[in-house]
Amino acid sequence: MAEATSAFRAPKGTNDLLPPDSWRWREVMELAMGKVFPAAGYAPIETPIFEHTEVFERGVGAGSEVVGKQMYTFPDRAGRSLTLRPEGTAPVMRALLEHRLERGPLPVKLAYASPMFRQERPQKGRYRQFWQLGIEAIGSDHPATDAEVIEIGFRYLVRTGVTPTLLLNSIGHLERSCRGGYLETLAVYLRDRVDDLAPEDRGRIDTNPLRTFDSKEQATRLVMDEAPVISDHLCDACAKHFDEVRSLLTDLGIEFTLDPRLVRGLDYYTRTAFEYVAGGLGSQNAVGGGGRYDGLSESLGGPPLPGIGFALGVDRIVLASGDREGGAVGSPVAVYVVALGTEAGRAALRLATELRRRDIGVDLDLMGRAMRGQMRDAVRSGATWAAIIGQQELESKEVTLKHLAGGEQRRVAVDRVAEIVLEGES
């Protein structure tokens, strides 16, 4: 295939992002980082691509699948264990604590668009290097924060063309009065019905009982339909918090589906848990997910500091938002300079440069093509105007300016090209 001239390929599970798709990709990123997120007060943050391994072991949780099986971990020359970040929240919290941002105004609102790395079996919508867009609001446990964060993610997805469904749950907090006690209740129920469970699910009772809710085995599903759900076992504070979050979302007109089975895969999640799902993603139906992580700061050695955030998969957004036409769609070229002959070629490059200095998008032929080929390329470039320079124009210091869509053309002085082009744009 493409390896005809090279022995190298991108590593398994990684992708080269090429035009025209890269235009769409850039558009999705800029809508988030340039518009929607900052418009709600979220400032950009960029943390290192690798961290000390302990940040994830202690932040995300050594027992989680991601930390246990999927991380790219390697020693540096000093023997320190480093890890390519598999997710964005723990590094953001680490940076916040390191720089004492929690001593400033709260909540601290941050947004990122960064590559993440997990060594999994690649599939549609699941790659070893993938980009996540996320926001974090740290320092407030007020339900309005939950509602704000969830609404921003929802509205952003709609703006990209995804039609998300919001799944919502509360998984309480770790104490016995709340999730801790519920897990015991659930385990007792499951042990009671162990013979009715599908054999492959029986082992989960002790390892991760919540996951039995996700089983695809018919036998297990019947059991789980009658199983106790966490929403009935939340402590008063967590229940009240969740009530308020739901009420606020309803106020904002955000529809959601309560899903008592919804669990998050990373250990730091508490209370509000949510997921945005969409079609078009094959077996990966989540475009993004998030939740509250009120214990994360402390597990990284910081002070008690509640927080909530989400992460969205850029690749999945692009997949779920359907096919857009590519090509010149994202091209900012306004003028294509056509030159006839060597001398005109020099003038063409000069004109192109002058226009570019004024921030006008300009392209021109660099292949020595004949005029016919240049005109074809002009159309292909997406330019509005073709600026033609031949012997006659050279002599009179003029340019033939042709409107490519309409076809009409006229001679204008070289100095006036920028002015005319800018007029047409406004």
Added chain:
RNA sequence: GCGGCCGUAGCUCAGCAUGGUUAGAGCACCUGGUUGUGGUCCAGGAUGUCGCCGGUUCGAAUCCGGUCGGUCGCCCCA
């Protein structure tokens, strides 16, 4: 990490069950028809170690094994 399917020009694919001269098509690309004007039309042109390694055979794109990659499902998650 486990299982199913797939791998021929830049792209989409035919050819492979019955191995046999220079491996094809459409699209895209380049040049010319139009000595200075684009999306149509016509003529011509360039492009592949048939994913890679090995085996069977006088001979392999075609049969066999391995490997790498992709894809779908499991798992996990964004």
